[in-house]
Amino acid sequence: MGVSKEETAHIAELARLSLDEAELAQAQYDLSEIVNYVNKIASLNTDGVAPTVQPCAVPNVCREDVVLPSLSREEALANAPDRQGEFLRVPSIMEGKGVDE
Amino acid sequence: MKLCDMTIHELAELLEAGEVSSKEITESVFERIDGVEESVGAYVTVLSDEALEQADAADERIAHARKCGDFSGISPLTGIPLALKDNICTKGIRTTCSSRMLEDFVPPYDATVVERLQGLGAVIVGKTNMDEFAMGSSTENSAFHITRNPWDLQRVPGGSSGGSAAAVAAGEAIGALGTDTGGSVRQPASFCGLVGMKPTHGRVSRYGVVAFSSSLDQVGPIAKDVRDCAIMLAAISGRDTRDASCSPEPVPDYSSSLKANIEGLTVGVPAEFRHSGLDSGIKELVDGAARMLEEAGARVVEVSLPHSEHAIAAYYLVSSAEASSNLARIDGIRYGYRAVDASDVQELIRRSRSEAFGPEVKRRIMLGTHALSSKHYEEYYLKAQKVRTLIIGDMNEAFKKCDCMICPTSPTVAFKVGEKPNDPVAVYLMDIYTTIVNLTGVPAVSVPCGALDGMPVGAQLIGRAFDEGTLLKIAHSLEKACAISDRRAPIAAMDGRRGK
Numbered sequence: 001m002g003v004s005k006e007e008t009a010h011i012a013e014l015a016r017l018s019l020d021e022a023e024l025a026q027a028q029y030d031l032s033e034i035v036n037y038v039n040k041i042a043s044l045n046t047d048g049v050a051p052t053v054q055p056c057a058v059p060n061v062c063r064e065d066v067v068l069p070s071l072s073r074e075e076a077l078a079n080a081p082d083r084q085g086e087f088l089r090v091p092s093i094m095e096g097k098g099v100d101e
Numbered sequence: 102m103k104l105c106d107m108t109i110h111e112l113a114e115l116l117e118a119g120e121v122s123s124k125e126i127t128e129s130v131f132e133r134i135d136g137v138e139e140s141v142g143a144y145v146t147v148l149s150d151e152a153l154e155q156a157d158a159a160d161e162r163i164a165h166a167r168k169c170g171d172f173s174g175i176s177p178l179t180g181i182p183l184a185l186k187d188n189i190c191t192k193g194i195r196t197t198c199s200s201r202m203l204e205d206f207v208p209p210y211d212a213t214v215v216e217r218l219q220g221l222g223a224v225i226v227g228k229t230n231m232d233e234f235a236m237g238s239s240t241e242n243s244a245f246h247i248t249r250n251p252w253d254l255q256r257v258p259g260g261s262s263g264g265s266a267a268a269v270a271a272g273e274a275i276g277a278l279g280t281d282t283g284g285s286v287r288q289p290a291s292f293c294g295l296v297g298m299k300p301t302h303g304r305v306s307r308y309g310v311v312a313f314s315s316s317l318d319q320v321g322p323i324a325k326d327v328r329d330c331a332i333m334l335a336a337i338s339g340r341d342t343r344d345a346s347c348s349p350e351p352v353p354d355y356s357s358s359l360k361a362n363i364e365g366l367t368v369g370v371p372a373e374f375r376h377s378g379l380d381s382g383i384k385e386l387v388d389g390a391a392r393m394l395e396e397a398g399a400r401v402v403e404v405s406l407p408h409s410e411h412a413i414a415a416y417y418l419v420s421s422a423e424a425s426s427n428l429a430r431i432d433g434i435r436y437g438y439r440a441v442d443a444s445d446v447q448e449l450i451r452r453s454r455s456e457a458f459g460p461e462v463k464r465r466i467m468l469g470t471h472a473l474s475s476k477h478y479e480e481y482y483l484k485a486q487k488v489r490t491l492i493i494g495d496m497n498e499a500f501k502k503c504d505c506m507i508c509p510t511s512p513t514v515a516f517k518v519g520e521k522p523n524d525p526v527a528v529y530l531m532d533i534y535t536t537i538v539n540l541t542g543v544p545a546v547s548v549p550c551g552a553l554d555g556m557p558v559g560a561q562l563i564g565r566a567f568d569e570g571t572l573l574k575i576a577h578s579l580e581k582a583c584a585i586s587d588r589r590a591p592i593a594a595m596d597g598r599r600g601k
Contacts, residue, residue, distance in 0.1 A: 008467075012467065014470050015470040016429075016447075016454055017451065017458075017463055019463075030467075031467055033525060034417065034468055034529075035468075037417075037526045038417060038418055038481065038485075039414075040411065041485060044488060046488065046490075046491070050487070050490055051487050051490065052486050052489040053316065054302070054303075054316050054542075055302050055316065055489075055493065055540070055542025056567070057346075058345065058347070058348055061345040071209050071210070078207070079209075079435070081434075081438070082439060088434055090446050090449060091443055091444060091445050091448075091449055093445070
């Protein structure tokens with residue numbers, strides 16, 4: 001049982017990836033291959049088995065709620081691909097005039 | 102032998118005795134880089150100026166200690182040139198994960214492991230090449246260039262920490278850190294004739310290490326021998342308040358645990374790992390390693406991991422699901438690559454991700470998104486987490502009968518560049534012996550146990566959670582028994598003959 005083209009396109013949409021026709025076909029093929037392989041775990045009986053989230057879990061770790069030094073605004077923004085002053089700049093989200101225009 | 106071909110503990114002795122300076126060691130490493138890096142391609146970024154400054158600082162520190170007659174502030178890593186995999190954040194130095202996505206990313210902070218190494222006075226030589234976002238087992242998935250195996254330049258160094266392993270094997274660093282999510286430290290160590298360890302999940306802080314799969318990832322040392330591995334492990338282990346999953350378990354003196362003999366310890370051989378698909382040459386070498394441990398005083402027994410045949414499926418579901426979630430934060434807005442001329446924010450995010458992630462990263466994001474989607478969550482992700490519990494149960498049962506287990510690290514020696522199978526499932530199956538360790542969280546170390554057709558073969562020793570001490574003791578015993586005298590890869594030996 002594979003993964004359909006529609007399903008593959010839906011997964012790409014969820015993953016925020018845009019794939020062209022050739023990439024979509026390849027993704028559908030790869031995903032089907034991998035899904036066919038991982039389906040083998042379906043045969044295992046796991047009734048009453050608790051899931052493992054962390055293998056060597058440390059119990060809840062708490063600390064006093066105190067303010068500690070952290071990154072300055074400038075450091076935090078230093079890697080932004082596009083910014084305006086103290087803000088990250090992105091294409092306008094609302095209809096109408098942008099700030100610059 | 103040149104300084105760059107020596108081990109950390111040998112150099113530490115020379116440094117303390119004042120017979121050599123960190124500057125000389127560091128220069129020897131850079132001379133080797135000048136000689137071989139063009140053929141090997143171990144690094145993404147080489148930090149010559151910074152490294153020489155750090156070497157001078159280390160030399161001053163050692164000179165000061167000598168003047169005061171107090172070496173308590175000196176570690177075996179003081180003045181030792183080390184390399185870091187390029188998914189470990191270094192303040193002010195770009196950290197790319199070998200991805201176009203982070204090609205220009207300059208972290209504003211250091212990972213905890215980097216702080217610890219620098220606090221001890223280690224010298225950082227550079228940032229090493231890897232499979233993009235640590236997804237792969239050959240370093241061919243790097244967006245920048247491939248890395249070649251110093252034992253045979255026609256072959257891959259393994260991956261995803263292939264740059265770290267190649268750097269150490271070629272003498273382009275004395276030791277290195279890698280990260281291991283499904284074998285990414287142990288398999289390249291095995292392919293390059295080195296010792297590589299994945300510590301217990303929670304032994305080493307993951308703060309500042311670009312997350313692939315948070316419940317599986319762990320930073321680990323790649324070293325020329327077991328003693329060096331113990332030195333590096335001790336340096337990076339221990340509680341970190343910035344990583345809540347990092348354990349408060351005390352860190353023992355791993356180097357002193359190497360002294361004891363292994364009499365009375367029991368080594369288990371997992372029956373399921375002796376299957377027919379394994380290369381007969383590798384099987385013989387690992388069987389031989391088990392016999393050597395027996396001769397050294399250990400008892401060897403057969404153990405069983407009945408659910409291990411499901412490990413790879415569970416691993417690819419868990420790791421891909423967590424990867425798709427971890428990489429969702431990369432959107433082209435706050436840092437990383439941004440597509441030009443996008444008309445709206447959704448298009449900006451989609452196009453930035455599609456243009457800058459490589460094919461394997463996209464494949465894993467797709468699988469992970471599928472496994473986490475509401476329709477398939479129970480069938481895949483939750484199911485895989487339950488299978489994980491069953492495999493942990495197997496492991497606990499096995500450790501009632503033995504103190505460590507032995508099996509191959511990889512079912513093959515290093516393969517030729519470009520000869521990785523096209524079928525993703527065939528590639529994933531090569532992780533058969535390593536993924537089970539990450540799923541169960543326990544520590545494991547790959548130790549060289551011989552060679553096939555001139556290529557190194559590693560035996561993997563798997564230990565109990567937080568019992569790296571016993572594991573290193575057994576690894577040390579195996580290393581002595583195998584008595585591999587010249588560990589230098591041919592490219593290092595060639596450079597030595599040229600008398601450069």
